[in-house]
Amino acid sequence: MNFQLLGVNHKTAPVEVREQLAIPDKKLGDALRQLMGVTGVREAMILSTCNRVEVLAHTANGNADLRQFLRGHFGLEPLSYESHLYEYREDEAVRHVFRVACSLDSLVVGEPQILGQVKEAYASARAAGTVQSYLDLLLTRAFAVAKRVRTETAVGSSSVSIASVAVELAERIFGSLQGKQVCLVGAGKMSEIAARHLMAKGAGPIFVANRTYERAQVLAQRFGGSAIRFDELYDHCEQADIVITSTGAPVVIFRREHGERFLTRRRNRPMFFIDIAVPRDVDPEMNKLDGIFIYDIDDLQEAAASHAAARSKEAERAESIIEDEVGRFHARVQSLHVVPTIISLQDYVETIRQAELDRVRGRLGQLSAEQEQALETLTRGIVNKILHTPITRLKSAAAGPEVTTLTDAFKKIFNLQDKDKAEESPSAKAEAGSGSRSR
Amino acid sequence: MANIWLRVALSFYGIGLLYVLVALTRTREILNRIALHAAYLGMIFHFVAIVETVRQSGEISLASLSLAASVLGFLIMVVFLMVYLIYKTTSPGIVVFPVVFLLTFVGLSGMESFVLASSSARTGWLIAHITLIFAGYAALVISFSASLIYLIQEHVLKAKRSTGLLSRLPALQVTDDIGFRSLLIGLPFMTAGLVAGMVIAQARFGQVNFRDPKILLSLLTWAVYLILLYTRWSAGWRGRRAAFLAAGTFALAIVAWAANYFSAVHRLSP
Numbered sequence: 001m002n003f004q005l006l007g008v009n010h011k012t013a014p015v016e017v018r019e020q021l022a023i024p025d026k027k028l029g030d031a032l033r034q035l036m037g038v039t040g041v042r043e044a045m046i047l048s049t050c051n052r053v054e055v056l057a058h059t060a061n062g063n064a065d066l067r068q069f070l071r072g073h074f075g076l077e078p079l080s081y082e083s084h085l086y087e088y089r090e091d092e093a094v095r096h097v098f099r100v101a102c103s104l105d106s107l108v109v110g111e112p113q114i115l116g117q118v119k120e121a122y123a124s125a126r127a128a129g130t131v132q133s134y135l136d137l138l139l140t141r142a143f144a145v146a147k148r149v150r151t152e153t154a155v156g157s158s159s160v161s162i163a164s165v166a167v168e169l170a171e172r173i174f175g176s177l178q179g180k181q182v183c184l185v186g187a188g189k190m191s192e193i194a195a196r197h198l199m200a201k202g203a204g205p206i207f208v209a210n211r212t213y214e215r216a217q218v219l220a221q222r223f224g225g226s227a228i229r230f231d232e233l234y235d236h237c238e239q240a241d242i243v244i245t246s247t248g249a250p251v252v253i254f255r256r257e258h259g260e261r262f263l264t265r266r267r268n269r270p271m272f273f274i275d276i277a278v279p280r281d282v283d284p285e286m287n288k289l290d291g292i293f294i295y296d297i298d299d300l301q302e303a304a305a306s307h308a309a310a311r312s313k314e315a316e317r318a319e320s321i322i323e324d325e326v327g328r329f330h331a332r333v334q335s336l337h338v339v340p341t342i343i344s345l346q347d348y349v350e351t352i353r354q355a356e357l358d359r360v361r362g363r364l365g366q367l368s369a370e371q372e373q374a375l376e377t378l379t380r381g382i383v384n385k386i387l388h389t390p391i392t393r394l395k396s397a398a399a400g401p402e403v404t405t406l407t408d409a410f411k412k413i414f415n416l417q418d419k420d421k422a423e424e425s426p427s428a429k430a431e432a433g434s435g436s437r438s439r
Numbered sequence: 440m441a442n443i444w445l446r447v448a449l450s451f452y453g454i455g456l457l458y459v460l461v462a463l464t465r466t467r468e469i470l471n472r473i474a475l476h477a478a479y480l481g482m483i484f485h486f487v488a489i490v491e492t493v494r495q496s497g498e499i500s501l502a503s504l505s506l507a508a509s510v511l512g513f514l515i516m517v518v519f520l521m522v523y524l525i526y527k528t529t530s531p532g533i534v535v536f537p538v539v540f541l542l543t544f545v546g547l548s549g550m551e552s553f554v555l556a557s558s559s560a561r562t563g564w565l566i567a568h569i570t571l572i573f574a575g576y577a578a579l580v581i582s583f584s585a586s587l588i589y590l591i592q593e594h595v596l597k598a599k600r601s602t603g604l605l606s607r608l609p610a611l612q613v614t615d616d617i618g619f620r621s622l623l624i625g626l627p628f629m630t631a632g633l634v635a636g637m638v639i640a641q642a643r644f645g646q647v648n649f650r651d652p653k654i655l656l657s658l659l660t661w662a663v664y665l666i667l668l669y670t671r672w673s674a675g676w677r678g679r680r681a682a683f684l685a686a687g688t689f690a691l692a693i694v695a696w697a698a699n700y701f702s703a704v705h706r707l708s709p
Contacts (some may be wrong), residue, residue: 172596198457267675270611287597290678299599 001333002062005093005136006070006085007047007054010107013084015298019279021074021081023048024248025124034073034129040064043135045125049117050278051106058099058134062089086370094329096320101142102149107301109163109315110155113189115146137333145325152321155314162190163197165304166295168272168334170198170242173272173293178202178279185209185233186247187219190276194244195223201312203242209233211247238262244274245281252283259286274300335398341407342391344416353379440493445509445547451481452543455536456627458529471529477551478516485513486541491507503547504649512542512669533623534669535617539629541661544634548641564639574585576624583655585618586682593678618685622668629661656695665689 023046024032035044035055043058053359055066066087071078088096103114116338122139125131131139137388149155167177174180180203184195188212197207206225209232216227228236233253236260237243247253254273262271273294275282280296287294295303357379361367367375390410397406410416455476461470489510519535522528566654575699592608608614640648648654667684675685 164534171610172608173611173615174593267673268677269675290593290680294594297470302599 001089001094001134001330002059003056003090003093003134004059004062004064004066005054005056005096006024006066007052007082008081008086009054009105010298010301011050012086013081015278015280015296017081017084018051018053020076021048021053021070022278023053023073024250024328026248028121028124029128031069031073032125032130035066035069036130038064038066038068038367041066043132043398044130045121045135045139047100047118047121049114050276051114051301052100054094054100056135056138058138091326091330095322095326097138097142098145098325099319100118101146102318102322103146103155104149104315104318104322108304111162115143117188119143128427134333138329141325141329141332142332148325149321151293153317155318162297162300162304163194165300166244167197167201168299169293169295169303170203171201173270174241176202179204180241181239182206182225183209183237183243184219184223184225185245185253186211186249186277186282187244188246188276191244191246191274192219194274194276199223207219207240209236216397232348234258234261236408238265238271240271241269242272242335244276246276247281248277249281250279252281254282254286256285256289257285259289259292262293263289331398334403335395338394338398338403338407340411341395345390345410345414346387348414348416349383353383354417362382441470441488441491444484444491444546445543448481448484448488448542449540449547451477451484452536452540455481455532456540456630459533459536459627460624473500474529474532474536475523477522481539482513482516482520485509485516489513503549505546508542508549509546512539512546515539515542515593530672532656533672534665537626538665541630541633544637548637561639562640564635564642568632568639570637571628571635575625575629575632575664576692577691578628579685579692580623581621582618582625583682583689585614585621586678586685589614589678590682591619618677618681620670622664622685624666626668629664633657635662653695653698656691656698660688660691660695663691682703 008021010018013021028046028048032044034044035041035057038057040060041057041064042054042060045056047054047056055069057064057066067078067085070076070081070085080180096105099116101115103110103112106114118139122131125135150228170180177198178201180198182195182203182205184191184197184206185208187208199206204225206220206223207228207232208216208220208223208225208230210219210228213227213229216229219225220227237254237258243254245253259271270291270293273286273292275294275296278297282294282296284294284296284409286292357375360375394406394410397403455474458470458477463612468673489506492506515535519531519539522531588608589611592611592614595608596611618660637654640654651656663684667681670684671681676682
């Protein structure tokens with residue numbers, strides 16, 4: 001199948017490492033092109049979220065050096081992240097992609113956002129033209145599996161989201177959230193959900209800051225709050241008891257000295273920073289200040305993970321669905337391997353049929369339309385009946401171990417040659433292999 | 440006459456002292472108005488009393504401690520009203536009223552001597568003194584404990600440990616509120632207790648000896664208590680700093696109590 005996957009996630013790497021390897025949306029196109037430059041990579045996709053950075057590729061021989069991309073793209077000392085990397089190939093890679101899409105690999109198992117993020121990564125790769133047949137097949141299947149898991153199991157239905165953990169923490173700091181001001185810095189699905197959860201507990205008013213003021217206004221309107229300009233952020237921020245940040249900024253937005261200033265201005269009343277951004281928006285140093293509490297994405301998820309035990313049973317069911325799906329996908333891709341042989345065989349026989357028809361037409365002279373039709377039906381019927389059994393055998397053997405022996409035998413017997421063009425496009429092959437060819 | 444005016448002024452300041460207590464259940468407009476009127480009226484009588492005293496003695500001399508205390512109290516009140524006129528806030532009254540009340544009382548104690556004729560009257564004052572002071576101490580202990588709980592909770596939240604018994608501690612701001620409010624309640628009790636103590640001392644010895652270690656330490660404790668309250672109120676000191684200050688105040692209170700053994704005026708046995 002030649003699928004390869006290399007990455008880090010929240011389990012293997014701390015946020016310090018992940019933020020080094022994070023690839024912002026804007027740079028995704030360049031990164032994908034760079035990835036395609038790695039020898040042997042035929043198709044590529046990059047998933048970069050706050051919890052994971054993963055490079056998925058379909059390669060020529062299943063043995064491309066994806067680390068080469070990391071070295072080239074980040075220019076980092078491999079030592080700093082090497083031990084946090086995981087690499088999966090073939091079925092393992094497929095399984096991993098399925099598990100990620102189904103939110104089984106999330107720390108908060110069942111949280112719904114990851115599927116959207118995978119879809120976005122897929123769309124970006126498509127836009128960059130780095131996804132074609134194989135990854136297309138894999139990802140489309142992954143989305144279907146995710147849907148199946150969601151409908152057939154309860155994973156995600158009682159999702160203890162990051163948001164509710166944030167609310168719980170806010171309540172441990174402030175008691176009642178009634179009238180607690182919220183400042184939303186940057187936009188993002190997760191931060192919006194968190195804000196909504198807080199407001200459901202009575203928090204508010206809310207004010208929104210965004211790099212683009214118009215976006216801030218739209219968000220503010222949605223929450224019934226007010227928008228502030230980004231450069232006014234530091235003047236307004238101390239009014240907020242709870243600050244939710246999720247910007248794509250490459251450097252921290254809130255540094256220790258900001259925290260000190262806020263505390264003075266608000267007479268040391270506590271402040272709660274919910275930092276959902278990766279790389280982080282709030283300097284961890286600030287957590288050392290009395291009265292300032294910072295929870296980054298890892299902290300929140302760890303807190304949420306303790307609630308996750310209840311879902312483990314459903315997760316087990318989901319895992320078995322995925323196992324089943326990996327098997328099916330494997331068979332599907334494998335079956336694609338016999339398709340070139342089948343096509344060659346069909347072409348070969350078809351050529352013979354055409355040649356024989358031409359020859360017989362010369363002898364029979366002018367035929368009526370009905371006679372022509374009868375001849376066509378007769379020969380096609382014979383060809384199809386003869387080919388039916390061998391093609392069926394080939395297809396059913398596709399997923400098995402003897403597939404290569406069988407295709408080789410066919411090639412030898414009929415003196416066939418695989419058509420390279422067919423190799424390129426599994427979707428075309430899938431069509432071709434779905435039945436006998438007809439004109 | 441002067442002492443009568445001063446007594447009236449003291450009663451009005453006493454109303455201010457009550458305001459401090461009531462202010463705990465959130466300031467309401469009516470309360471602010473009452474406190475302000477008490478301050479105005481108190482100041483008028485206070486001013487008259489000072490003028491009268493100066494006129495009687497024929498010279499403006501702050502040599503006597505009582506007059507100095509009285510004038511200081513008056514000036515603090517002037518500043519309080521100026522702050523109100525500029526910033527429209529009566530919240531400094533939390534600290535101002537107890538201070539002015541005590542200063543005015545010291546001023547009054549220089550002018551007249553309290554005579555506690557019957558022994559039952561003496562016992563009554565003594566009980567009042569002990570009860571009030573202990574109420575003040577109790578408030579201090581509560582505030583200190585709240586500070587400790589605050590510290591623990593803060594530590595737990597910072598360390599990001601969310602499981603176990605410690606996660607069931609009350610919310611940080613609730614603890615903080617308890618600590619601050621108990622201090623607020625404690626201050627008027629401390630002040631009144633101190634006043635009662637002075638009345639008893641004066642009734643017994645004719646005048647209050649401010650150089651006595653017991654009285655000095657008591658006043659010092661009271662002053663630090665005031666600082667504790669003030670830093671919390673103005674700078675919002677909480678957590679570690681508040682805990683240290685509360686612990687310091689409590690230690691001082693214990694020293695002041697231990698000073699009974701060195702004090703000439705505070706022997707428990709007659």
